[in-house]
């Protein structure tokens with residue numbers, strides 16, 4: 465699926481909801497399901513800094529909580545207000561791999577409109593997954 469301009473409006477609106485009193489680094493995520501339903505994600509920080517959660521994970525967790533399943537997703541868009549798009553952290557990469565197909569596109573954007581297209585496999589090559597657990601003796 466190619467990038468759609470309306471996704472950029474969606475991810476910008478999601479970013480506006482970020483709760484970032486500590487870093488003031490707002491991240492938006494916009495997850496598009498194959499049935500056209502979309503899920504907003506934003507980072508939600510905490511005074512206990514280690515309990516901050518990223519935008520990518522809030523979008524994915526929201527979709528799962530609303531009954532969507534791995535394999536239901538078509539694309540994920542992320543945005544930051546940075547000169548070049550920033551890239552998901554390691555924890556998000558692992559969660560994206562768990563819930564999205566390896567070939568699913570991930571669009572890294574910034575609010576001025578730069579777009580970098582990657583896949584889940586690009587973000588976490590040779591990643592650990594449930595398939596590895598099947599090899600247990």
Ligand SMILES: O=c1ccn([C@H]2C[C@H](O)[C@@H](CO)O2)c(=O)[nH]1
Pocket residue numbers: 484487489490491506507508509516517518519520551552553556
């Ligand atoms: O991919 C990322 C990287 C960081 N953050 C958030 C976590 C924290 O709130 C802030 C600074 O790390 O940005 C995200 O939402 N997604």
Ligand SMILES: [Zn+2]
Pocket residue numbers: 518519520521552553554555556557
């Ligand atoms: Zn993250």
